Amino acid sequence: MAGVELGTREWHEILDAAHNGILAVNRESRVIVFNRAAAELVGCVQTEAFGRRLEEIIPNTRLAEVMESGKPEYGQPLPLRERVIVTNRSPIWRAHKIIGAVAVFQDITDIEALSQELETVRRAHADLDAVIESVDDGIVVANAHGYIVRANQAYLRIAGIARDEFVGKHFSELFKQGYLNRSVSQMVLERRARVNVVDVRNGKELLMTGTPVFDEKGELSRVVTAVRDISELSELKARLAESEEKSERYYNELEHLRSRQSFRQILTKNQEMLAKVEMAFHVAKVDSTVLILGESGVGKELVAGLIHRAGSRSKNPFITINCGAIPLNLLESELFGYEKGAFTGAQKEGKPGLFELAQGGTLFLDEVGELPLELQVKVLRALQDREITRLGGSKPIRLDVRFVAATNRDLEEMVREKTFREDLFYRLNVVPILIPPLRRRKEDIPLLVNEFLRRFNTRYGLQKWITPEVMGVFMLYDWPGNIRELENTVERLMVTGREDAIGRESMEDVFSPGGLKMAEAGGLSSFQKVGHGELPEFPGQSGGTFSLPQYLKEEERRLISEAYAVAGSTRKAAALLKISQSSLVKKMQKYRVRV
Structure with a gap:
């Protein structure tokens, strides 16, 4: 049979017929x-493509590279007019010489879309499987013909059966084999409505809820049954009922007291303060009574909280009693509690006092110097004998409590004036810890200011900062109200100022009329009285001499570094700092701030 040769026209027709x-x-x-x-x-x-250079038609086919390398490329993606194209490229050989190259393009856009849809469905099924298997409740799925098509591991565990004994079986078969007493799924199929049943299987009391699932035509296609083991609920409910009233009352009062505590980190670089913190950690390991002394606002309650958290009682209550904040006529009943009918208006079931609520934990007697003399003897007995008696009661209550007290008053002077019991003072003053005022911890001011800025920026959704000029004034001010005054000042500046940068002009109404001038002009000399004529060390101090310019430089470098870290670019950082981008770049080079 003679061979048939195809002409150019036939070859073009064949090629044009290819998909x-x-x-x-x-x-x-x-x-x-x-x-x-x-x-x-x-x-x-x-017709316009023939004879033209390939890059004029398709710039990224890589046929030139294939001709150079002589190596074919298969299954390569080729971006082309927002379509998903896969191409195979091969060199054309003639007598061991490459004379050209050929590429075959396959449009798989529709296939790719279908693949993604299938992948989405597969992931949805996987997610559904994970959800069904993760719940503790048993889940059973039956089809419209009464066959079990799915049962999760929780149901198999509750029912005590294997998967192959249950899945794929019909209701009637399972009933005959004794796996079911009554079928919730069958009841749902019959009623076409939700069904709740309590049944006993395998020695367990089960609550079963069957829910019908309808398709888009309104036909019932599936029944989903949720199974929960409630065999222990009756016993638990009985136990709960026995103590519910008492537990709820104690819990609510204790949570109320706990909610008032705010344990915060003690921020300090001051050596004297670090020694006090170390002492607090040391005595936290024992139950000795601690008396924390210091001016108002120095953070005595933070040291008390530290002692509680660092001790063996940290998981138990930390109860604070502000002895100067509770009215005198209520103080005794609040501290020691009362029995039912102890006085007019008392709760009929009585009430535990704060001493009782602190059982197993720590009782913090804040402002203990404000205790009236008539109550000091009862507090002394609690400290000495570790027991109290409720108002109107006669039965002593043993205490397992660690005592910590604090005051800003001179208790020794009060003892001399007969306004504070000497025996109570000695009972409290087992381990005294004197907290230094802020004017003797000046190096802690930047730490505290930065913490307050972070806290209030987070609370109020702000992005404010303190300029070096203001920080310099803070370092010179006397702070008679100590850390509490500093915190209140920072908050006031942040919430009243209109600009993100808190500058000198924001401080006009913050200090007393002469306070600001004192801080800026004469504040330095007033501090020399502290510490026998020597200033405490703090940032900006060089060789024992305070250097405001050096401190301002360090603060400027810190602000520039933080602004760039937040903004991520010099342009945005410059906008935050309200300076030009070129100025910021120069300052970053000057201070060697890393980009």
Whole structure:
């Protein structure tokens, strides 16, 4: 049989009939084959492509590279007119010489979309499987014909059966085999409505809720049954009922007291204060009574909280009693509690006092110097004998409590004036810890200011900072109200100022009329009285001499570094700092702030 040779026309017809695009070039990268499918993919008139250089039609086919390397490339993605294209590229050989290259294009856009849809469905099924298997309740799914199509591991565990004994079986078969007493799924199929049933299986009391699932035509297609083991609920409810009234009352009162505590970190670089903190950690390991002394606002309650958290009682209550904040006529009943009918208006079931609520934990007697003399003897007995008696009661209550007290008053002077019992003072003063005032801890001011800025920026959704000028004034001010005054001042400046940068002009109404001038002009000399004529060390001090310019430079560098870290670019950081970008770049180079 003689061979049949095809002419050029026949070859073009064959190529145009191909579904995939086909393109070939000669050694000069000029198009010699360009079928109809390729023209449609490229968006080019077929007759205009022949003879043109390949890069004029498709710039990224890599056919030139294939001719140079002589190596074919298969399954390569080719971005083309927002379509998903896969191409195979091969060199054309003649007598061991490459004379061109050919590429076959396959449009898989629809296939890719379908693949993504299938992947989405697969992931949804996987997520559904994970959810069903993660719950503690048993889940059973039956189809409209009464066959079990799914049961999660929790149900198999509750029912005490294997999966192959249950899944795939019909209701009637399971009933005959004794796996079911009554079928919730069958009841739902019959009623076409939700059904709740309590049943006993495998020695367990089960609550079963069957829910019908309808398809888009309104036909019932599935029944989903949730199974919960409630066999222990009756016993638990009985136990709960026995103590519910008492537990709820104690819990609410204790939570109220706990909610008033705010344990915060003690921020300090001052050596004297660090020694006090170390002492607090040391005595926290024992139950000795601690008396914390210091001016108002120095953070005595933070030291008390530290002692509680660092001790063995940290998981038990920390109860604070402000001895100067409770009215005198209520103080005794609040401290020691009362029995029912102890006085007019008392709760009929009585009430535990704060001493009782602190059982197992720590009792913090804040402002203990405000205790009236008539109550000091009862507090002394609690400290000495570790027991109290409720108002109207006669039965002593043993205490397992660690005592910590605090005051800003001179208790020794009060003892001499007969306004504070001497025996109570000695009972409290087992381990005294004197907290230094802020004017002797000046190096802690930047730490505290930065913490207050972070806290209030987070609370109020702000992005404010203190300028070096204001920080310099803070370092010179006397702070008679100590840390509490500093915190209140920072908050006031942040919430009243209109600009993100808190500058000198924001401080006019913050201090007393002469306070600001004193801080800026004469504050330094007033501090020399502290510490026998020597200033405490703090940032900006060099060789024992305070250097405001040096401190301002360090503060400026810190603000620039923080602004760049927050903003991520010099342009945005400059906008935050209200300076030009060129100025910021120069300052960053000056201070060697890393970009």
